[in-house]
Amino acid sequence: MLRLVCISYEDNTVKNMNKDNLPVLAVDIGGTKIIAALINSDGNIEARVRTPTGAAGGKDASLSNLFLAIDNVLNTGGHKLDEIHSISIAAAGAIDMAKGVVTASPNLPGWFDVPLLALVRERYQVDSYLLNDAKAAALAEHDFGAGKGIKNMIFLTISTGIGGGIIIDDRLYFGKSGVAGELGHMTVEASGPRCLCGNTGCMEIMASGRAIALNARSRVEKGAKSIMLELAGGNIENITAETVSEAAQKTDAVALEVVNRAAFYLGVGMANIANIFNPGMIVAGGGVSKMGELLLSPVRLVVRERAFRLAADDMLIVEAKFGDDAGVIGAASYAYSLTVRSPLS
Amino acid sequence: MLRLVCISYEDNTVKNMNKDNLPVLAVDIGGTKIIAALINSDGNIEARVRTPTGAAGGKDASLSNLFLAIDNVLNTGGHKLDEIHSISIAAAGAIDMAKGVVTASPNLPGWFDVPLLALVRERYQVDSYLLNDAKAAALAEHDFGAGKGIKNMIFLTISTGIGGGIIIDDRLYFGKSGVAGELGHMTVEASGPRCLCGNTGCMEIMASGRAIALNARSRVEKGAKSIMLELAGGNIENITAETVSEAAQKTDAVALEVVNRAAFYLGVGMANIANIFNPGMIVAGGGVSKMGELLLSPVRLVVRERAFRLAADDMLIVEAKFGDDAGVIGAASYAYSLTVRSPLS
Numbered sequence: 087m088l089r090l091v092c093i094s095y096e097d098n099t100v101k102n103m104n105k106d107n108l109p110v111l112a113v114d115i116g117g118t119k120i121i122a123a124l125i126n127s128d129g130n131i132e133a134r135v136r137t138p139t140g141a142a143g144g145k146d147a148s149l150s151n152l153f154l155a156i157d158n159v160l161n162t163g164g165h166k167l168d169e170i171h172s173i174s175i176a177a178a179g180a181i182d183m184a185k186g187v188v189t190a191s192p193n194l195p196g197w198f199d200v201p202l203l204a205l206v207r208e209r210y211q212v213d214s215y216l217l218n219d220a221k222a223a224a225l226a227e228h229d230f231g232a233g234k235g236i237k238n239m240i241f242l243t244i245s246t247g248i249g250g251g252i253i254i255d256d257r258l259y260f261g262k263s264g265v266a267g268e269l270g271h272m273t274v275e276a277s278g279p280r281c282l283c284g285n286t287g288c289m290e291i292m293a294s295g296r297a298i299a300l301n302a303r304s305r306v307e308k309g310a311k312s313i314m315l316e317l318a319g320g321n322i323e324n325i326t327a328e329t330v331s332e333a334a335q336k337t338d339a340v341a342l343e344v345v346n347r348a349a350f351y352l353g354v355g356m357a358n359i360a361n362i363f364n365p366g367m368i369v370a371g372g373g374v375s376k377m378g379e380l381l382l383s384p385v386r387l388v389v390r391e392r393a394f395r396l397a398a399d400d401m402l403i404v405e406a407k408f409g410d411d412a413g414v415i416g417a418a419s420y421a422y423s424l425t426v427r428s429p430l431s
Numbered sequence: 432m433l434r435l436v437c438i439s440y441e442d443n444t445v446k447n448m449n450k451d452n453l454p455v456l457a458v459d460i461g462g463t464k465i466i467a468a469l470i471n472s473d474g475n476i477e478a479r480v481r482t483p484t485g486a487a488g489g490k491d492a493s494l495s496n497l498f499l500a501i502d503n504v505l506n507t508g509g510h511k512l513d514e515i516h517s518i519s520i521a522a523a524g525a526i527d528m529a530k531g532v533v534t535a536s537p538n539l540p541g542w543f544d545v546p547l548l549a550l551v552r553e554r555y556q557v558d559s560y561l562l563n564d565a566k567a568a569a570l571a572e573h574d575f576g577a578g579k580g581i582k583n584m585i586f587l588t589i590s591t592g593i594g595g596g597i598i599i600d601d602r603l604y605f606g607k608s609g610v611a612g613e614l615g616h617m618t619v620e621a622s623g624p625r626c627l628c629g630n631t632g633c634m635e636i637m638a639s640g641r642a643i644a645l646n647a648r649s650r651v652e653k654g655a656k657s658i659m660l661e662l663a664g665g666n667i668e669n670i671t672a673e674t675v676s677e678a679a680q681k682t683d684a685v686a687l688e689v690v691n692r693a694a695f696y697l698g699v700g701m702a703n704i705a706n707i708f709n710p711g712m713i714v715a716g717g718g719v720s721k722m723g724e725l726l727l728s729p730v731r732l733v734v735r736e737r738a739f740r741l742a743a744d745d746m747l748i749v750e751a752k753f754g755d756d757a758g759v760i761g762a763a764s765y766a767y768s769l770t771v772r773s774p775l776s
Contacts, residue, residue, distance in 0.1 A: 180739065180741065182741065189741065237607075238606055238607060238611075252707075254599050254600075254604065255599075255600075259599065260709070261583055261708055261709025261710060261742070262582075262583060262709050262710060262711045262745045262746075263709055263741050263742070263745050264709070265706075265709045265739055265741050265742050266707065266708055266709035266742075267707070267709075268706040268707065268739060268742070269706075269707060271706045271739065272617075272703045272706060272707060273619055273699050273702065273703055273737065274618055274619070274621050275620060275621045275622060275632075276619050276620045276695075276696070276699045277620060277622065283739070284736075284737075285702070285737045285738075286737075287620075350621075351621070354618050354621045357618065357630070358617045358618055358703075361610075361613040361614075361616045361617060362597075362611065362612070362613065362614060362617060362707070363606055363611055364605070364606025364607050364608055364609070364610045364611035364612075365606060365607060366607045391629075392618065392629075392630045392631075393630075394525065394610055394613060394616065394628070396525065396527065396534065396608050396610050397606070397608070397610050397611075397613070400607045400608050401607075
């Protein structure tokens with residue numbers, strides 16, 4: 087197909103095109119760790135540092151760890167600030183894209199209405215970008231990972247909670263204020279239990295890592311015979327989604343029931359995604375997705391049972407390619423996409 | 432903002448630009464009626480005919496009524512086939528966009544895998560287009576109706592069933608095979624009753640016109656005192672969504688309960704839409720939406736309770752502008768959009 091590049095010269099996102107030879111300094115700040123990396127436009131990581139977020143220390147502590155990580159990766163990579171393309175940050179939390187503000191983050195205590203973009207720009211005086219971490223991971227999977235070449239792709243990160251990212255026409259979809267893609271907070275069982283978001287019966291409260299752990303603990307507490315108690319050192323409170331996964335792989339009946347219940351609700355959610363988006367692919371990332379086929383195989387059955395045939399047939403459900411690096415790779419890709427963009431694809 | 436028009440000359444949808452002065456012959460074929468109209472690029476109707484579909488007569492009867500409507504509107508408008516832009520058809524049913532085939536239609540008995548686009552092209556030898564009727568209505572509301580100027584807009588048609596259309600970046604979103612937007616078949620209560628689509632707890636089975644009528648009948652059958660029975664001429668089976676609406680407007684307690692139950696599930700679905708799409712607007716069309724604020728006011732309360740604040744605050748929920756003409760106006764707009772399109776907006 088013929089490709090033309092059309093540039094609107096009044097569009098202030100188009101500038102300094104030759105900067106694209108420089109690496110993006112990408113940072114992913116989550117509840118437990120900060121990863122900072124220098125990443126080039128092919129998605130390759132030139133340097134990387136990893137440090138605890140220190141979230142329990144509050145906003146100032148985690149912010150100062152964030153800045154430290156930025157300084158460290160510059161040193162590690164041997165780069166000065168004028169030798170990078172930009173700083174691009176993927177952050178856990180709800181982000182007001184118009185203002186560059188982290189409005190709230192369940193995993194970063196004390197982070198309310200933090201003007202992170204302004205803080206970074208002020209401190210480093212370079213082009214800076216900010217987006218939600220699940221959206222960044224979606225972009226990483228689309229641009230360089232499992233969803234490469236898939237025009238319309240949905241990313242789900244299934245870990246303690248469930249986050250999402252939507253790719254429409256090969257681009258990240260943000261919605262009006264930048265908070266689109268909260269697929270974990272799609273109600274699938276309105277009469278179900280209350281979610282941390284205040285809603286009832288969200289896919290997250292029915293099928294996340296937290297839901298899996300709680301369901302397993304409750305069954306063991308009620309006396310179900312399972313190797314999970316042993317795997318958790320005899321302490322019910324130590325049963326996690328990983329415990330469930332380990333026991334299920336050993337064909338523990340109780341653990342398999344717990345996995346299949348989560349798979350049912352993930353399947354309901356993914357069937358909704360099929361009927362709503364008719365996408366080419368759902369990419370599943372996050373800790374829980376590491377269960378692999380044990381989880382995804384029953385999920386696919388539920389989707390086939392529930393979604394429209396044409397939509398289900400056309401939709402692959404696959405594991406994510408990237409693990410912990412998805413956030414930084416996606417943040418870098420996002421920064422490059424904002425400086426050069428061909429409106430034709 | 433500077434606007435450049437970029438045309439890919441290998442794109443075969445770009446041809447014969449001056450045809451845009453000619454009206455589109457747009458047709459909307461539904462379960463009960465066919466509307467055919469000549470519509471110009473401003474969305475104005477130059478001529479219109481309306482005829483029963485005769486769906487009960489089977490596929491051949493309804494197809495022959497469709498062709499008759501096309502012939503009639505040409506006569507009515509005093510146009511020959513070479514004086515129209517194209518024929519564009521909005522059809523009730525699931526449409527395989529790659530093949531131009533109506534794969535199935537619950538409201539058109541006998542319509543399975545009907546190659547409607549090929550049939551029309553063969554018969555009339557003019558450029559022809561085909562899309563789903565709810566998607567056409569979405570485009571009409573976005574281009575000329577309640578959603579004018581709203582970049583990301585969701586359309587819901589709430590009548591016997593619930594259909595949908597998705598506008599992303601001012602364009603209709605089709606998904607991989609053209610069946611995106613089946614918002615009525617989003618599960619909101621997985622443990623709920625079985626929907627006609629085979630799924631359980633879809634928004635449609637919980638809140639459509641059919642659901643409203645069934646819920647009202649069931650309550651009256653169980654002995655609830657309501658003026659609905661009288662309004663339905665003493666016959667429970669004659670209670671429809673319109674009966675419920677009429678009784679609710681007269682503050683009949685049972686009817687109001689029925690409306691509020693539907694509003695709850697519509698609110699759950701629209702909160703999902705807020706969290707997923709973060710759109711600027713949901714436009715509600717279809718017969719049930721004619722209840723107006725009686726229905727939409729409790730819906731808004733549910734959305735505000737359930738959706739993320741930023742997404743809920745940014746999302747208007749309004750009644751559709753167009754009634755029965757939405758399908759033909761949207762079908763015409765769709766035909767024009769395929770012949771001239773600026774990739775910059």
